Amino acid sequence: MRPSALLLLALAAGACARPVLYYPEPLGAPAPAPATPAATTTQAPVATQEGVAASSASASAAGMAELRTRHIILPVADVSGPIDDSFDAERDDGERTHHAIDILAPRGTPILSADDGRVLRMSSNTLGGITMYTIDPDGQLVYYYAHMDHYNPEMSAGRSIVKGDTLGFVGTTGNAPPNTPHLHFQVMRMPADGKYWQGEPINPFTLLVEARMARDSVMAARTEAAHNH
């Protein structure tokens, strides 16, 4: 195939890129240890090693239960339209699963911390663009925010945060389509090995929808109160 044809193919593939993505792999993060057969076995018999060999299903349920106790808030100050559950969506022609929720919002909309805790890392990469990792106060849940237009200049790694703090602003950095600003929001359990960017993903979709309904009802109540004055 001629080089020009290859280039055209590459351009066509880029143009077809869906509004998202990938697993976050921060630049400069320590290289993962080589996988061992034990680590790659997905159907390890339950209870061969007490406390270790839980099925992935029960691990997911435990992660979800943990996340539910955090009462996360909607991590954007404004939303464009409905929030879709894109957690199980395929990415890169089925090479990957999204394992995150994309929340469409106007460019420049404040990105709000979904939970209390602290900032783990602020860095840029080709897929996620301008990104931030944060962790909950118990050190059990990791949150990943990607495609930021820019950070809140008040933020820095290690800083303590509370729900609703502005982390940054919605944009299209990384591989987000230029005309589809959105927040790529991902939740993971902190793994035992401390490699927070590789933790087991948790689907926050249901909790985000609940958080949005809660916020909307508060806003409606405020509007009504203002009218009655």
Ligand SMILES: [Zn+2]
């Ligand atoms: Zn995404």
